[in-house]
Amino acid sequence: MMRPKIILFGDSITEDSFGDGGWGASLAHHFSRMVDVVLRGYSGYNTRWALKMINHVFTGDITDAPLAVTVFFGANDASLPDRSSAFQHVSIVEYKQNLEDIVTYLKKKWPTTLLLLITPPPIDEEGRRRYPFGDNPSGLPERTNEAAGAYAKACISVSGECGVAVIDIWSKMQQIPNWEKSCLSDGLHFTASGNKVLFEEVMEGLRKAGITPETLPADLPLMSEIDLLDPLKAFSKSDCQI
Template sequence: MSKSSTYTELPVVKWSRHFKNVVATFMTMSKSITWPRVVLFGDSITQFSFQANGWGSEIANKLARKCDVVNRGLSGYNSRWATVVLPRIIPKRAPDASIAAVTIAFGANDCSLEDKNPQQHVPCEEYKENLKEMVKFLASAGVSNDKVILITPPPLHEEWWEKECILKGSSLNRLNSVTGQYAQACVQTASHCGVDVLDLWSLMQKDGEDFSVYLSDGLHLSDKGNQFVAEHLWRLLESRVADLPFILPYWADVDPKTPENSLL
């Protein structure tokens, strides 16, 4: 082969490699992977669930390589504000088949005493209507009722929470008995809407159990409380995600010589 023929062929070789790279990139993009999602929507009890030993992180660990667990917890929010922001979190477009489940956990702020904390307080009847409105909206966005789980607020340890309130310059602004009324309203709403409910307020106090072990400051969850929520929520979630496949092949099943045959 002469020098001249060598130089004329090099660009062809480079173009051939470039073309193959372009095709490979296009194929990868055209076969993008849709990861199913579990959306956790709620107040601070949801927002903090991705901390170390949190119930959200535990659920995410169980669903690794099967499903994205998306934390949409909003500390301090009540159900009134939640109805406003939910359409921005799950837009009402085409039916969203990628959502495997949605949890809705509000009430811990709604149940604030109106005279002590009017900014967060929401009347119990309105709280029920707000929950119904969120379930209704999700259905219109393609998230059917069988994918929705309502979660009640946990019980309140008044003595501990009063100390937190005093540190912030206020008096006790919640009562466990009132929290229980909102928890019962959540349970009733779930029954009315035909969705599942995780009644933390009742479960954590079942048979007179000392529920303080489940709380860190009287309102938010301790490590044991996070574990409690993760275990009970998983019992409701498991059937909804049981059929989700393991996404992308196990590493030992990938062809090392032509990995694209296994991965694309």
């Protein structure tokens, strides 16, 4: 049997999550021998673009249903409409509708899959001034924490209306002392500490749904199950035969 999957769907914070200390890499390590963690992160994407290519991302039928899908968009949608990342901006009304459409699509495709929405992260505006996207003659941050918070509230609202779980990383991260520099490398993307915060929140969301290493079987015999005097005996079970 093939290993079950957890799919990570989102923007650059998801795309980068398999880097050193990344939250996706930590998930893959945590579930090694049990789950394939599948990365589907698209740097710069907003929910409008995500909906345009969702059929391309999620192929397969009901028999391919993953254990869980994380949906982590909003940081780009929340870009301010009159600054350097205006091309990524999506109104909060459309953002909310797009998230609802993404959730509806996934629930219809895979009714048994756990969906975990993740709110946009907080924004350190000084960090965004120091690391702007593209030309920024105004010197103003293209994102603000206030705007990110409004989109986070919209994401939480969608979770309630659609009956799916949500991780409020916008609020959680701001509970960390000196979160602006501790958790964010450029005012938006995560440091190793920021990745650890999200990893722990995702693990808690999975745990609440009963998805833990303790509840999942390894896909082949563990070393502890192999008889050192007769190693091949462990592979004689029907599920290990070719």
